[in-house]
Amino acid sequence: MIVEMRAGASQEQLDAVISRVHSLGFEVLLNVGTDKYVVAVLGSNTGQVATDAFAVLPGVASVTRIMRSYKLASREFRPGNTVVRVGGVAIGGPNPVIMAGPCSVESEEQMATTAQSVKASGAVVLRGGAFKPRSSPFSFQGLGDQGLDILRQVKALTGLPVVTEVMDPRQVAEVAEVADILQVGARNMQNFALLRELGRLRQPVILKRGLSATIEEWLETADYLLAEGNDDVILCERGIRTFETATRFTLDVSAVPVVKKNSHLPVVVDPSHAAGHYELVPSLAKAALAAGADGLIIEVHPNPVEALSDGLQSLTFSDFGRLMDELKALGEGLGRPLQTLA
Amino acid sequence: MIVEMRAGASQEQLDAVISRVHSLGFEVLLNVGTDKYVVAVLGSNTGQVATDAFAVLPGVASVTRIMRSYKLASREFRPGNTVVRVGGVAIGGPNPVIMAGPCSVESEEQMATTAQSVKASGAVVLRGGAFKPRSSPFSFQGLGDQGLDILRQVKALTGLPVVTEVMDPRQVAEVAEVADILQVGARNMQNFALLRELGRLRQPVILKRGLSATIEEWLETADYLLAEGNDDVILCERGIRTFETATRFTLDVSAVPVVKKNSHLPVVVDPSHAAGHYELVPSLAKAALAAGADGLIIEVHPNPVEALSDGLQSLTFSDFGRLMDELKALGEGLGRPLQTLA
Amino acid sequence: MIVEMRAGASQEQLDAVISRVHSLGFEVLLNVGTDKYVVAVLGSNTGQVATDAFAVLPGVASVTRIMRSYKLASREFRPGNTVVRVGGVAIGGPNPVIMAGPCSVESEEQMATTAQSVKASGAVVLRGGAFKPRSSPFSFQGLGDQGLDILRQVKALTGLPVVTEVMDPRQVAEVAEVADILQVGARNMQNFALLRELGRLRQPVILKRGLSATIEEWLETADYLLAEGNDDVILCERGIRTFETATRFTLDVSAVPVVKKNSHLPVVVDPSHAAGHYELVPSLAKAALAAGADGLIIEVHPNPVEALSDGLQSLTFSDFGRLMDELKALGEGLGRPLQTLA
């Protein structure tokens, strides 16, 4: 942390800054500039101290954090890659993982046919939502408990591990009984009550990036899960909110290499929610894989025209099959063949 | 809703669109353009149907919603202004309301002195957080239950109604015992589990706008509260996330007249969180009042330099007193004198 | 500037950083942290050196600029307020200035009636565009030279100083013959060829903020004008591009106090372009004045329904008259009465 004093700050103001540095357990190094003092705050945990602690002191012109605000999610904390294992699948290793399925669980038949089809095309994890966060109270809210039952049956039928969303801290235990991976949606990224419950689990969690969360805030949020003892955290980029309206969200494909550089956690990409339209999904899926993503989550529906939610961004079985062929060839071209079921 | 078919769409595709319109209970009016069909979907609830329901159909080029997606919060639904009454205070009427207090409840003494000071300066509601949402798990998380106890005592002492945040659906009942107004923070704007619990209460709720929520999404979220039967909803603009970094958030002051035009709900402004710096708070407070806000929520602390959270954006008692003098003069100039305690 | 070395950076890498600091004429102060070196670069012009000069060196983890990148526009450079004088009007002094007129010059009659009406209501500068930047080549592009002639005549008729836009460096001399203030539009904020020509003039320039320019970049751009010797620069906030679509742009009202704190230049606000709709203009105009703006530029048209451009955001004469009454009362309430013609 670097504290820049105003030109003309008094010795007393400088002393108050130094005294606060010491009270927080850090060391000071004083830089005497041509027209002002600059105080360097030294210590390995300065990233976790709010800059406000100094900015609020009289005579301070600006405060700059140098250490990152996240800690447990950082590559400094754990230099090697975290690999999350679920069923026979390893997320974060050399082979990218394709997860697929419908937005919402709608019926046992819908889930069973989808699971069998996406498995046949090469997906190794099944997605499907029982509890749905919807912008409007008048929209379909998911099948709830009945949806969980369907997921349980289809999982038994196909052997595919299942990822599904949890929205309410009171439902974590119930969802965890069925889900192999619990998903935190973008709108709940900073639902700290929910995160604390999930941190206490010993099951993998997919943490979607908030619509307007910086990568740094996203990794800070991962720290909530890691700090409670859950090491199996998978990050998921799903598009951010910008001024552009041609797509539902703007896929921030740069988040993949940025996360890979700064964190040990695996990062997957959801091209479906970013695009908002099935015609754009293949391009974004390929871009994400080429950028280095550890996996993709893709929405697939037996009949998108009749889907109860997100039909427009869902691929049909045949479109998904074609995309998988392209992704397999792409994985080979990248030297990172797609993961297959053992 | 307007459904534009692609040039060259088939009669069968057109029929499928018309059939879906009828199945949703709406009327069709067909526009035969020079080179394409345009289908108008008529009915008073078309705003609550996702555009995807049509966009997903083959042969459709684009779908445009004309009706708003929110309903209960709209001025069409209730033409007159909603006025929320709490203690002797009326929010949404002709006289703007000033709410003030610290970011976090830190001690009884801190709350008592602040409450007495802001009351003396003209504030009519006391703010203070017992449960604090913090980006990092390593930051101060609020005093919790002890904080609620302190709020109870200070309320008894000063008679000021209290607004405080609730973050967890399991804590709603407990917080509601103390709070006169329950606040939903920006990061929880779309925490639907929490919103449903609050909708079942019969106590006023302040719904802060999400960091990247459009005004339309914000009003849609208010519908969650209204649909459960809670009519006492107060909206609060607190800055949105943009590319600009000179302020913590960008205060969207235009949200005030836009909400006033489209909704019957009262709208207040939090200049402190938007600014992120005490030096900017007075300008933004005055701008919000001049734009037509029904009230302001301002952070005040007996000693910002020692505050456990948000000290940098908190006003001292004397700064707040000076600002209140300016706001009173401004209210007179605007023909909207500030509300005083009965 | 603070250069943070990676943990484990070599002595040779550190020496290369120090050597570059010296080659740029700055001083070094070395901070030896617990696990890494931090190099403080000291000197009064470090703000004008790109951080890349150091970030590119091997072993460097991050570089943080502490000094601002703009210089001539900063309050450090000139502590007192710059007051721009044109005709009998002073922009940047204690009394806010109202400028008004149509988006485009359409005819002599349109300009003459508008000028007389806004003058009668209290405006002291006339606006009107002869050259119009339009997103589409198929839109009305302005009357050009004929528009300049009309401005000349109406100026002679009413005595009001005139502000008009210039878009092309080849037209600066011609526009400067008629205009009292030359305006650089938002889309040309970083048209450096144009800025250099305007910097060589000795006439006031209004520099509109780019749609996605940070306040810092805006002030850096003002440096282009100031560096060429033109001191009469007026900044104009006109809304930035964000995700919100309820308004044409998002008025960043916070820019007013931020500019006032960091720069000596006057700052005015254009509520019309930000709002995009006449119903929102009065609220934003009042907010801007209350925030401390040195003036407002408001679009007024004799018959907005027939305007050739921007009719939707233009006020009628009577709406403008009513708004002026409110602004006068507001100016009194703020202790900053509006400026009147001598």
Added chain:
Amino acid sequence: MIVEMRAGASQEQLDAVISRVHSLGFEVLLNVGTDKYVVAVLGSNTGQVATDAFAVLPGVASVTRIMRSYKLASREFRPGNTVVRVGGVAIGGPNPVIMAGPCSVESEEQMATTAQSVKASGAVVLRGGAFKPRSSPFSFQGLGDQGLDILRQVKALTGLPVVTEVMDPRQVAEVAEVADILQVGARNMQNFALLRELGRLRQPVILKRGLSATIEEWLETADYLLAEGNDDVILCERGIRTFETATRFTLDVSAVPVVKKNSHLPVVVDPSHAAGHYELVPSLAKAALAAGADGLIIEVHPNPVEALSDGLQSLTFSDFGRLMDELKALGEGLGRPLQTLA
């Protein structure tokens, strides 16, 4: 165009809308809803009429444009792909094109060694800036005419076609003598005076997307070039401005499939300016190629540490060589092998 009247709008107001529709040469179809009128405006050029033309009329609640605002750049206007040919290179055909070179022309030796190296690695177009747009007047502004001379010599030496930026309408002729492709930078995307000059040329132009331009506005701007008769327009995505600060800009990789869907023009990607850091460039380059880009523009410098501009985002010769090997393998995996010199 769809004009929605307010509930309760009068017959007279409706008639005024219909009359304006007819005066613009369009047809009307009237939709009588349950509680309001909706007027469909029919005709093939409605996209080029501003929505304001109707929104400004009394009794109108909202206006929605259905036709796109751009025309000549649209795929409706020209269904097949435009292929731009320069030297022996075809941009927009089946084989992606790699362009490379330094940000700025710094010396003959720098350009000659770079051109020979990138050519050996497989680049088919050379980039290098003689005139540089810089945020600050105190930064290096390019070698200007001397830079053009160097480009001429290096072009003769290597036979590579050259792309270079032009910023000033007065310099178009001079730059066009040397450049095979003239580049319009992001900050000049809406510099209409410059665009008109370039539209009159018969040489290819690269039009970079503005920092905050929507894809629709970008294509509207391409219409300026096309309307003047220059058909050889290449679009270039180079990152947009968002709230994220981990990268210099946010690469909007979705722009590639969106442009491909809606326009016949080729689209290339500049991963260097988007990333802002050499470590991120390879990921973004691969993502862009996988998304379907017609080419890439990559910054390469013999010694980035000593570059006069943008060193941090420049690749060394060996890094570029490694990336080219990856891009070649990726192109094969995608079924789109990179273009080579004849």
